[in-house]
């Protein structure tokens with residue numbers, strides 16, 4: 001069985017969000033880039049599956065759509081333990097553009113992991129679009145995954161509970177919290193080995209842009225916090241009723 | 248032309264997110280001079296379908312095919328595409344809940360439609376079609392334009408609210424034409440949490456962080472929540488340490504919520520936590536550290552010991568509700 005893990009390259013989660021002067025684009029100056037947190041958990045789960053006794057996983061490939069500067073993030077994924085990386089050399093336009101690029105390289109994989117969303121534009125769309133383009137099943141809100149022969153057993157979150165489902169490969173698993181406990185951190189040995197692992201660069205296919213960002217805004221600053229003393233718990237609750245009108 | 252709204256059900260019952268999507272879709276339909284058509288997949292009885300008449304829906308297309316209970320995303324997207332073509336839908340609205348998020352991308356590919364997820368309000372312009380969405384997990388808003396003739400939107404929780412508007416609802420049953428081969432998901436087991444207010448539906452949420460010191464102190468949080476009819480939540484370290492179940496973890500890597508009222512008790516207000524709760528209309532913080540970042544996001548606050556303040560909250564809430 002061959003696994004593909006989609007790797008988003010996103011600003012570190014502590015990044016202070018700012019935009020350029022005319023507010024048409026994210027200002028990336030000084031930003032640290034990381035593997036999208038859910039993709040990192042997905043890769044961790046893929047590694048666990050591969051290392052399990054009697055595992056049928058032959059290889060783990062990671063893929064990303066981005067320019068050369070995103071290679072550091074792919075190298076990190078290789079250092080965590082992926083066998084091979086593919087980068088589609090293009091600027092990500094919108095979710096459909098990204099999914100359509102990935103569809104060119106995703107044929108032939110049995111299990112494809114995507115994150116529930118990317119922590120930058122919160123699109124929550126690439127995994128589902130890719131599955132539709134490939135004409136295969138997708139299961140979303142995945143918080144647990146086991147491989148049993150050519151069938152995959154998945155735990156997913158549903159409104160107000162959870163559910164275990166079985167599905168045959170190929171399938172796209174769109175994962176969230178719970179899929180792995182802690183993301184793996186590359187070890188020194190992994191970092192050394194990553195340097196010699198294959199990183200293939202492929203050209204993009206022409207794809208129309210369906211959605212674009214016109215501009216961005218930061219949310220309006222909050223008015224000052226109204227403070228009460230440690231003895232005034234009751235007064236605060238009353239203010240929620242009388243003033244804020246939320247009780 | 249119409250606006251098509253997918254209203255999903257759990258065991259035959261619609262939820263608040265579905266009614267909110269209906270309210271939102273009906274408002275766009277009015278703005279654009281179109282019909283508001285809802286679509287329902289799976290067994291939902293007439294009385295339940297009739298509830299959509301309270302939220303401005305003109306027509307409901309209902310497929311009572313029980314196979315949709317498996318929540319097979321591929322099959323549901325196929326069925327919704329059939330509905331969209333039948334009612335000549337130009338705009339399709341889904342809730343940004345687990346199911347809506349899963350189906351919308353597939354549906355948009357089928358219809359060659361532009362997709363914007365996590366939408367926070369009505370279109371600011373119909374031509375070009377421009378709508379706002381949450382980006383950077385609530386830390387900013389993006390203004391997006393969709394260039395395709397057909398558009399798919401998912402609506403962020405509690406961003407539009409329920410808008411009551413009574414209509415003469417026409418219910419039609421509709422045949423999706425799906426065969427057995429279209430369903431590929433085998434449901435083995437389902438666990439529903441009962442008797443608890445769902446975080447995604449809760450209008451009030453009471454959350455605790457590491458400042459609560461240990462799981463034994465959660466009885467106060469649960470009591471306040473039960474008096475207020477609120478849901479309970481926690482910060483990530485609290486669920487990581489197993490003090491509370493993972494389903495309660497809110498924030499950037501947990502659940503994103505936007506209740507009318509959010510209590511942050513013993514929560515420092517780290518940027519990743521705020522990302523998941525900053526959409527709340529009113530935030531109350533209790534923290535013994537006057538410099539805790541949570542006070543920058545809060546509307547009301549007490550600098551003090553949560554163990555002393557929480558009992559006062561409970562008593563005051565009992566008086567209010569009593």
Ligand SMILES: Cc1cc2nc3c(=O)[nH]c(=O)nc-3n(C[C@H](O)[C@H](O)[C@H](O)COP(=O)(O)OP(=O)(O)OC[C@H]3O[C@@H](n4cnc5c(N)ncnc54)[C@H](O)[C@@H]3O)c2cc1C
Pocket residue numbers: 013037455456457458459481482483484485496497498499500501512513514515516517518519520523533534535536539551552553554
């Ligand atoms: C990639 C990534 C993703 C993350 N995602 C999330 C996420 O989704 N959600 C999330 O919550 N965190 C997330 N975090 C973790 C986040 O950075 C913080 O570590 C976390 O939110 C802190 O939780 P806390 O506020 O409960 O604990 P602490 O930061 O330990 O804060 C405890 C607070 O309680 C106060 N306190 C202590 N005793 C009392 C008392 N008796 N009375 C009143 N106040 C008291 C303290 O002053 C302190 O402010 C993420 C981190 C990373 C790196």
